[in-house]
Amino acid sequence: xxxxxxxxxxxxxxxxxxxxxxxxxxxxxxxxxxxxxxxxxxxxxxxxxxxxxxxxxxxxxxxxxxxxxxxxxxxxxxxxxxxxxxxxxxxxxxxxxxxxxxxxxxxxx
Numbered sequence: 716x717x718x719x720x721x722x723x724x725x726x727x728x729x730x731x732x733x734x735x736x737x738x739x740x741x742x743x744x745x746x747x748x749x750x751x752x753x754x755x756x757x758x759x760x761x762x763x764x765x766x767x768x769x770x771x772x773x774x775x776x777x778x779x780x781x782x783x784x785x786x787x788x789x790x791x792x793x794x795x796x797x798x799x800x801x802x803x804x805x806x807x808x809x810x811x812x813x814x815x816x817x818x819x820x821x822x823x824x
Contacts, residue, residue: 725773747787
C-alpha cells in the first residue's frame with residue numbers, strides 16, 4: 716500500500732517552473748524518457764533527472780525501466796492531495812458567494 720503524500724510535497728514539487736514544465740511534458744506525452752525530455756526542456760540531462768526525482772518523490776510520476784532507458788509517466792492520483800486541499804476552498808468560496816448573492820438581492824430586490 717502506498718503511503719499518503721502530503722499536499723505540501725505536491726505543492727513544493729510543482730512550485731518550480733522548470734519542474735512544472737517537465738511534469739506537463741510527461742503528462743502531455745504519456746510516457747517519455749529522460750533524453751526526450753532533455754531535448755524538449757532546454758536544461759541539462761542532470762537537471763531533468765533531478766526534477767524527475769522530485770516529481771517521483773511527490774507521487775506525480777512513475778518510472779518504468781526498459782533496458783538502459785527509463786520511461787516516465789504522469790500518475791493522476793499524485794494530484795489527489797492538491798485537489799483535496801483545493802476542494803475545501805471551493806466549498807468555502809461557494810458558500811461565501813452564495814451568501815453575497817442573497818445579501819445583494821436583499822439590498823437591491
